[in-house]
Amino acid sequence: MNELLKAIDLDVEIRMTEGLLHPVRNVSFSLGRGETLGIVGESGCGKSLTSLAVMGLLPRSAARRARHLSLAGQDLLKINKRDMAHLRGNKIAMIFQEPMTSLNPCYSVGNQLVESLHRHGKVGVQEASKRAIYLLERTGITAPASRLKQYPHQLSGGLRQRVMIAMALMCRPEVIIADEPTTALDVTIQAQILGLLAEIQKETGIGMIFISHNLGIVSRIAEKVMVMYAGEVVETGSTVDVFTQPLHPYTQGLLDCIPVPGRTKRGTMLGYISRARCPARWASSEGAPLPAAAPMRSRIAGARPWTYTPSRRAGSIGAS
Amino acid sequence: MPLEPGGIDRTQPEKNGLMNDIQLELRNVSRIFSVRKHPFRPKAALQAVDDVSLRLRRKEILGLVGESGCGKSTLARLLLGVLSCTSGDILLQGSSISGQSRRFISSRVQPIFQDPYSSLNPRKRVRSIARLPLTAHGIDTKAERNRRAEEMLNLVGLPRRLYSAYPTQLSGGQRQRVAIARALIMKPEIIICDEPTSALDVSVQAQILNLLLGLHQELGLTYIFISHDLAVIEHIATRVAVMYLGRIVEEASVERFFKEPKHPYSKTLLDSVLAPDPHGGLPGLQPDIGFPDPTNPPPGCTFHPRCSEATAACLQIAPKLTAIGEEHHLACHLAT
Amino acid sequence: MPDGMMPEAEILEPAEEVGVSQRTILLRRIVGHKGLLVGTSIVLFFILVALFAPIITRHDPYGQDLYHRLQNPVWYADGDWENPLGTDRMGRDYLTRLIYGSRVSLIIGFSAVAISMVIGCTLGIVGGYFRGRIDMMINYLTTVQLSMPVIIVALAIMSLTKGSFLLVIFIIGFFGWTGFAIVTRSTTQQIRSLDYIVAAQAAGCSNFKIIFSEILPNVLPQVIVVATLGIAGAILAETGLSFLGLGVNPPTPSWGLMVNEGKVFMFTKPWVILFPGILIFLLVYAMNMLGDGLRDIISPEGRN
Numbered sequence: 001m002n003e004l005l006k007a008i009d010l011d012v013e014i015r016m017t018e019g020l021l022h023p024v025r026n027v028s029f030s031l032g033r034g035e036t037l038g039i040v041g042e043s044g045c046g047k048s049l050t051s052l053a054v055m056g057l058l059p060r061s062a063a064r065r066a067r068h069l070s071l072a073g074q075d076l077l078k079i080n081k082r083d084m085a086h087l088r089g090n091k092i093a094m095i096f097q098e099p100m101t102s103l104n105p106c107y108s109v110g111n112q113l114v115e116s117l118h119r120h121g122k123v124g125v126q127e128a129s130k131r132a133i134y135l136l137e138r139t140g141i142t143a144p145a146s147r148l149k150q151y152p153h154q155l156s157g158g159l160r161q162r163v164m165i166a167m168a169l170m171c172r173p174e175v176i177i178a179d180e181p182t183t184a185l186d187v188t189i190q191a192q193i194l195g196l197l198a199e200i201q202k203e204t205g206i207g208m209i210f211i212s213h214n215l216g217i218v219s220r221i222a223e224k225v226m227v228m229y230a231g232e233v234v235e236t237g238s239t240v241d242v243f244t245q246p247l248h249p250y251t252q253g254l255l256d257c258i259p260v261p262g263r264t265k266r267g268t269m270l271g272y273i274s275r276a277r278c279p280a281r282w283a284s285s286e287g288a289p290l291p292a293a294a295p296m297r298s299r300i301a302g303a304r305p306w307t308y309t310p311s312r313r314a315g316s317i318g319a320s
Numbered sequence: 321m322p323l324e325p326g327g328i329d330r331t332q333p334e335k336n337g338l339m340n341d342i343q344l345e346l347r348n349v350s351r352i353f354s355v356r357k358h359p360f361r362p363k364a365a366l367q368a369v370d371d372v373s374l375r376l377r378r379k380e381i382l383g384l385v386g387e388s389g390c391g392k393s394t395l396a397r398l399l400l401g402v403l404s405c406t407s408g409d410i411l412l413q414g415s416s417i418s419g420q421s422r423r424f425i426s427s428r429v430q431p432i433f434q435d436p437y438s439s440l441n442p443r444k445r446v447r448s449i450a451r452l453p454l455t456a457h458g459i460d461t462k463a464e465r466n467r468r469a470e471e472m473l474n475l476v477g478l479p480r481r482l483y484s485a486y487p488t489q490l491s492g493g494q495r496q497r498v499a500i501a502r503a504l505i506m507k508p509e510i511i512i513c514d515e516p517t518s519a520l521d522v523s524v525q526a527q528i529l530n531l532l533l534g535l536h537q538e539l540g541l542t543y544i545f546i547s548h549d550l551a552v553i554e555h556i557a558t559r560v561a562v563m564y565l566g567r568i569v570e571e572a573s574v575e576r577f578f579k580e581p582k583h584p585y586s587k588t589l590l591d592s593v594l595a596p597d598p599h600g601g602l603p604g605l606q607p608d609i610g611f612p613d614p615t616n617p618p619p620g621c622t623f624h625p626r627c628s629e630a631t632a633a634c635l636q637i638a639p640k641l642t643a644i645g646e647e648h649h650l651a652c653h654l655a656t
Numbered sequence: 657m658p659d660g661m662m663p664e665a666e667i668l669e670p671a672e673e674v675g676v677s678q679r680t681i682l683l684r685r686i687v688g689h690k691g692l693l694v695g696t697s698i699v700l701f702f703i704l705v706a707l708f709a710p711i712i713t714r715h716d717p718y719g720q721d722l723y724h725r726l727q728n729p730v731w732y733a734d735g736d737w738e739n740p741l742g743t744d745r746m747g748r749d750y751l752t753r754l755i756y757g758s759r760v761s762l763i764i765g766f767s768a769v770a771i772s773m774v775i776g777c778t779l780g781i782v783g784g785y786f787r788g789r790i791d792m793m794i795n796y797l798t799t800v801q802l803s804m805p806v807i808i809v810a811l812a813i814m815s816l817t818k819g820s821f822l823l824v825i826f827i828i829g830f831f832g833w834t835g836f837a838i839v840t841r842s843t844t845q846q847i848r849s850l851d852y853i854v855a856a857q858a859a860g861c862s863n864f865k866i867i868f869s870e871i872l873p874n875v876l877p878q879v880i881v882v883a884t885l886g887i888a889g890a891i892l893a894e895t896g897l898s899f900l901g902l903g904v905n906p907p908t909p910s911w912g913l914m915v916n917e918g919k920v921f922m923f924t925k926p927w928v929i930l931f932p933g934i935l936i937f938l939l940v941y942a943m944n945m946l947g948d949g950l951r952d953i954i955s956p957e958g959r960n
Contacts, residue, residue, distance in 0.1 A: 220600050
């Protein structure tokens with residue numbers, strides 16, 4: 001079975017004092033071995049919540065619903081909390097955005113790395129340490145044995161993120177969800193971390209979901225991409241298709257917004273998306289969503305228009 | 321040379337007679353902080369800005385590029401007069417700013433910051449925030465200040481219904497507009513933009529960049545645009561200066577910089593620019609040497625540990641910023 | 657001006673901006689917090705009682721009636737409704753003295769905290785804003801103040817002077833400022849590094865203006881919480897000092913004094929110290945609930 005992770009019509013609802021919030025609606029995707037799925041969207045579009053919903057890490061006030069949600073054949077909707085906790089870190093791991101806060105400052109790096117394998121597997125501390133050193137080296141950290149004793153505050157942001165990646169890999173997971181792993185890093189470190197992730201994936205065949213608002217990164221690291229807006233998927237397909245022939249006005253608008261050296265004319269107005277900020281979708285008390293936010297228009301100004309060549313594409317576009 | 325909107329031929333400023341109109345000049349500016357790294361040892365010296373010399377002409381947009389810890393934020397605060405130089409001098413339209421009152425500087429240089437959430441006082445209304453510089457200078461009556469604030473808020477495109485709102489009710493892009501209105505209300509000549517779009521969504525970033533460009537053309541402003549995003553700099557700036565560990569390592573016009581960068585760090589930065597390209601690859605894996613400790617910088621050229629082309633001279637002698645071509649300065653032993 | 661510059665002006669507004677106003681959110685949060693409601697109502701009750709004391713009871717709290725000393729309250733065989741809670745050693749109506757005692761507690765509580773607030777906030781904000789040597793000095797002052805024993809100082813002052821209502825307020829006020837100083841100093845330090853302070857400096861604002869106009873409004877929420885909890889502490893402090901004879905002087909109707917005077921009757925007529933004790937407990941408890949409730953409501957709001 002090639003499908004590692006599959007979701008059909010994933011929904012998230014959050015009950016707040018102001019009403020019922022519906023931040024993720026009808027999200028469907030599938031991820032195969034060795035594939036990278038990029039989830040792209042701006043803040044508030046629900047991409048992070050989607051990944052938390054898959055991991056079962058939603059806040060208590062949030063409810064998850066889906067027609068289908070499975071990881072390597074195992075149904076995640078019916079699973080109990082303890083089994084889900086076992087899966088987390090073991091079969092499916094997550095890398096977060098903030099390297100400053102995702103590591104516990106009270107414990108050494110080695111301690112945290114070894115703990116994640118020790119807790120899940122039956123291996124002893126010695127073997128776990130060996131694997132930790134191997135992974136630290138694999139992620140490009142120099143003098144890995146001495147790093148085990150170091151504490152997070154002694155490491156730079158780039159190093160911490162590599163430690164996070166090593167930690168995610170400790171238990172040999174099948175899927176990794178990377179939620180904006182390079183956003184908080186410097187540009188040069190960012191490039192290195194991305195190269196590292198791509199190499200590791202090629203070597204181990206792990207399926208990866210890469211969440212980002214940076215279209216440049218996603219276009220280069222993902223084979224499939226999913227564009228989200230206001231909780232819904234508005235366009236999905238292979239990266240090549242979506243980026244060379246974007247069909248949904250939001251995708252087109254996003255691509256027009258970005259200045260690209262050599263392509264956008266310097267000193268001119270960039271394209272923009274004319275809309276209010278990414279609206280939160282509220283459900284009325286009856287459960288049906290309220291009328292949509294402002295209809296979007298996309299203005300292509302100044303940039304060279306993207307070429308359109310009609311072709312059959314395995315993907316879909318949302319209603320616009 | 322194609323003319324850009326606004327009629328200014330930015331590729332050759334000297335042709336427009338702008339050559340001698342130097343708005344801002346930094347002469348060997350340095351700033352040292354003393355930080356206590358260990359409770360019982362003496363304080364260490366952190367050279368945040370090291371012997372920086374720059375010139376900014378009227379209507380130029382100088383893109384200041386560097387990664388975290390390179391000193392660009394400290395430089396911004398020095399230019400605003402909020403921080404004083406340890407050595408060196410900053411000249412505003414020919415006259416030194418040291419010893420000048422905050423009022424003198426504030427009517428000529430104003431900032432726009434990166435974080436729209438911390439650059440506005442959450443307890444004040446938008447109109448009150450926008451008119452703050454006027455209030456500080458005691459200009460006009462309250463009614464007149466309000467009128468000017470509203471005029472400026474309209475100019476930056478903020479909807480009228482938000483003039484009495486609090487910042488918590490505004491989106492990131494709207495807050496940045498308020499920050500821009502506040503910066504422009506005294507009609508300063510120079511705006512220091514410290515990563516004004518880095519914390520914004522992609523589509524909002526485009527709007528704010530468009531706004532800044534439009535205001536630049538309409539009001540004839542001069543910008544120092546600090547950013548780590550080279551794509552944005554390429555789009556908006558006329559000149560580029562690259563900072564590393566407090567020093568300027570390369571400075572050139574935008575065209576020259578993006579066509580033939582000379583400094584190895586500049587090349588690394590350019591290689592890291594990832595434009596949306598499904599067929600483009602990713603850079604290969606390199607071991608993380610990371611940023612050096614600013615209180616204990618490497619000897620000689622501070623970049624040499626990360627430089628693939630370092631020579632023996634690079635480990636011993638720090639290169640000076642020298643002119644290597646027309647309007648092109650470089651601090652590297654390899655090019656000379 | 658080209659369109660691309662001002663898209664906000666042409667934004668199509670959503671049909672109805674769903675989402676409730678901030679005021680409604682705040683109100684909902686207040687109503688939902690039981691501790692806050694209970695605490696506020698009890699405190700309000702005490703305040704009203706204190707305000708309308710002359711109307712509630714027609715006795716004079718200072719009016720002695722030596723023929724009717726130490727009368728029992730109404731539930732005893734020989735009590736009557738003229739003095740529902742009996743009379744004290746001087747024949748004064750006990751209920752009246754309890755009612756007027758609320759005035760003493762509340763006035764001293766609020767005034768002392770007002771003094772503490774002014775001193776503490778000034779020192780804390782100045783220290784947090786200017787840092788360096790000034791901060792060091794203020795830290796030193798705070799540490800010294802914290803190590804001073806209230807009782808001994810009060811004793812010393814009382815032995816030198818006659819002691820009075822105002823003096824009690826000043827003593828409690830001067831001992832309570834450290835809480836404000838610590839809180840405002842740390843908050844000011846946090847705010848100081850935010851961009852809008854730098855923007856205000858860059859705009860040409862004087863330090864004075866920045867402190868008043870930018871920092872103070874942001875420090876206020878925490879100050880309010882510290883103040884309400886401080887009032888509780890001040891009331892307790894007054895009670896304690898008066899009990900020890902170092903507080904207000906008789907014949908002022910202070911609950912602490914009443915407990916002191918009733919000490920001797922503790923086993924024979926327990927109601928003499930029971931009632932003031934219960935009232936002290938109730939008021940301080942309510943004040944704490946109020947402070948806690950305010951803190952709960954303010955902190956999620958303060959978090960942007």
